[in-house]
Amino acid sequence: MIYAIASGKGGTGKTTVTASLAALWDRPVMAVDLDVEEPNLHLFLHPELTGEEPALMEVPEVDTTRCTLCGQCAAFCQFKALSVMGKKLLIFPEMCHGCGGCLLLCPEKALSPGGRELGQIVSGSFRTDHLSSGRPEDAPFLMGRLRVGEAMSPPLMRQVKARLPESGATDILIDSPPGVSCPAVNAVMDADVIVLVTEPTPFGLHDFRLAVEAFRPLGKPLGAVINRADINRRAGISDTGVQDFCRAEGIPVWAEIPFNRAVAEAYSRGEVVARAVPELRAVILALMAHMQGAAAASKPEEADHA
């Protein structure tokens, strides 16, 4: 089963939740950071990183001795990465989406695939608390990291996702990019269950609503995690907007994570908060049970085999 942990905006604590789940998960698990523009799951899980490979995208290179400047490739490319100007075929690699269409289409076979580095795929393993053999287990970790200056994250994300089946893990936890744009949808697309992390504030509700609108059409089980759930009570404000919205929309609230000094300190030290703060451990374990339950309910056959 694949679980995507997402949020309508950054800074809601999505990564903290993912790290806590990964550390406490009670089945063979893999933790994947698909927030490739700003990966930071490793800052909490402290995996031992053992591999790093460049992720390349095939952009065309032209053999000028063969090119007749017929312009067919340029007319085909919907991203305007190719243009015939004067006596030259211009290639703008940073605009190419790597669809490969022009390579197939050129009647002179003048185009060949070249590589543009999208970023790196980093792999390793981290320690979970799961005691299957009486000892903590190592679990695989995978992270995509977009090259600085590279604008296109979905092609890199696709390459990271292509590696997921190799892991052999029963469950995969994906730290998804924040927001509701193309990369965010790309990350949750293949998930069996979506966890949406939000905060009980008007801004949190606004972005949460957008995320629900963007992700619900995917038809996957979806649950909410309200992070810093007690900030209103502490501030003496009554704001139950997120809870009310969930109730009205029929979205289950799977966890309400309190915020306090101990949580903030664990966070700032780069620790898994569910390990450092005992009261959070129970909250995260309950969240895990909800997630696994939602996955099993959506795919009863698979759950039987697991």
Next chain:
Amino acid sequence: MTGIIAVTSESPGMESMVDPRFGRAAGFVVVDLATMEISYVDNGGSQAMAQGAGIQAAENVARAGAGVVLSGFVGPKAFQALAAGDIRVIQDVEGMTVGQAVDKYKRGELTIADAPNAPAGGHPGGGSKG
């Protein structure tokens, strides 16, 4: 003075204002300096593009046969495309009509740019010169 010049323009005709954007200009007034014959090339297709508007606009200028472009802000990709097409670029032309811009050019008051003056993505850069 001979040659064909293209001026980014908000609408057809010499009285139209120069459109300071190159890639996302509404259109080009194309002037044949030998005959002072005027035509208009619509650039609306580029305006609607998610990316590559500057390149598309450069192709439109090349197709019109122009050897010189007068505009406000030309981004790096468009500049590269225009250079490949041997089209010279004059930037920082704004706040005047197409006719005034053409006159300035004919009097030799405008200089050919050797580098783009707008960042990628075609934002006008808040009107700063340079």
